[in-house]
Amino acid sequence: MNLKNITADRLVALYRNRDLTITEVIKNVYDQIERVDKDVHAFLSICPERALDEARRIDGQIAAGEPMEPLSGVPVAIKDNISVRDLPTTCASRVLEGYIPPYTATAVERLRAAGAIIVGKTNCDEFAMGSTTENSGYYITRNPHNLDRVPGGSSGGSAASVASGTSLIAFGSDTGGSVRTPAAFCGVVGLKPTYGRVSRYGLVAFGSSLDQIGPLSKSVRETAQALQIIAGFDHFDSTSADTAIDDYVKGLDKPIKGTRIGIPKEYFVGGLDAEVKAKVEAGMRVYESLGCELQEISLPHTEYAVATYYLIATAEASSNLARYDGVRYGRRPG
Amino acid sequence: MKISEQDVEYVAKLAMLEVGDEEKKALAEQLSRIVEYVEKLNQLDLSGIEPTPQVITSVKHAVRDDRVAPRTGSSDAGRTVKLFKVPRVISER
DSSP states (O other): OOGGGOOHHHHHHHHHTTSSOHHHHHHHHHHHHHHHHHHHOOEEEEOHHHHHHHHHHHHHHHHTTOOOOTTTTOEEEEETTBOOTTSOOOTTOGGGTTOOOSSOOHHHHHHHHTTOEEEEEEOOSGGGOOSSSOOOSSOOOOBTTBTTSOOOSSSHHHHHHHHTTSOSEEEEEESSSTTHHHHHHHTOEEOOOOTTSBOOTTBOOSSTTTOEEEEEESSHHHHHHHHHHHBSOOTTOTTSOOSOOOOHHHHTTSOOTTOEEEEEGGGSSTTOOHHHHHHHHHHHHHHHHTTOEEEEEOOTTHHHHHHHHHHHHHHHHHHHHGGGSSSSSSOOOO | OOOOHHHHHHHHHHTTOOOOHHHHHHHHHHHHHHHHHHGGGGGSOOTTOOOOSOSOSSOOOOOOOOOOOOOOSSOOTTTTSSSOOOOOOOOOO
């Protein structure tokens, strides 16, 4: 079985019909990691013992006829700047080498409560600062489609893991494109949820007013399922929004005919690669053929966005990373 | 605004980084270009625009009631161990 050809909902259905056990799938994941990850380097650390324990436990529950959760036995990978209790969390930095968090991020807690099994922590640019995953303190991650290319970043390990069939859903974090860029580079689906939609509790802070945890997977459906699970208020994060959550999965089956889609004209200016432009336009045609109405719009402040981002992100990063000065936090020699 | 080689030297000293003469020159040029890029924000007329300290407008008061409640989540803090054991940071000589 190749995880590259299966989605989470189909995998859970196979477990439910007793066509597959979670234990054999998780073993399969680690075989696949052994085969491909020596070249791709999507993972910084893996946790086979813990994952197989979980697999056997949930297999036992299924055998006993207990009800399944939406992601029971689905192998997931977590970016290494998101805390998981008892697993190393280095942010791909030597500064945090050996750090084991004593608690789990809320988004991960919710994913696990939904039955998902963590197979490992994924590589990224150090402290999530970069767009290629070449700036990890350990090693670079390669694009599984072509090992001579970068996977994008900073959540490059998460995107490369999904694309190389070593997880079905992976968490990344997005401050200024860190989920969306690697998803695009690796040909998977990545979502940056609206700020406040997903709790940042347990996510190592980079730019606190911009950071969001977001899911990566091979399909829009899995993305909607993952967001459904992790969205919502968390009293451990005072910036998480206490507003109603839509039924994202149900929304998928709603016809989109008649939907009006805005096309910002400022996004089609100089510097846009011809091949990328052609692909975006092909996508626009797909929506048109589905009965959507495309309308050119203007976002006049677009040209100031990058400059604004670089002021806000670097100022907040400077403030957030001051804690790693080595006296108050981090490695203690001797 | 131009970043001079002296500026680079000063910042490098604060960050305890060693920077060679060649690098100093290159870094001054690069940093100047970055600052010049960000300076394009000065073109905008922001008079009458309120600063945005919070992007979520639906948040009431983010501070919760100061009441003792059972701890949820995975941390042991305040639940089973009451205290965290941390390495010694000050030692006797």
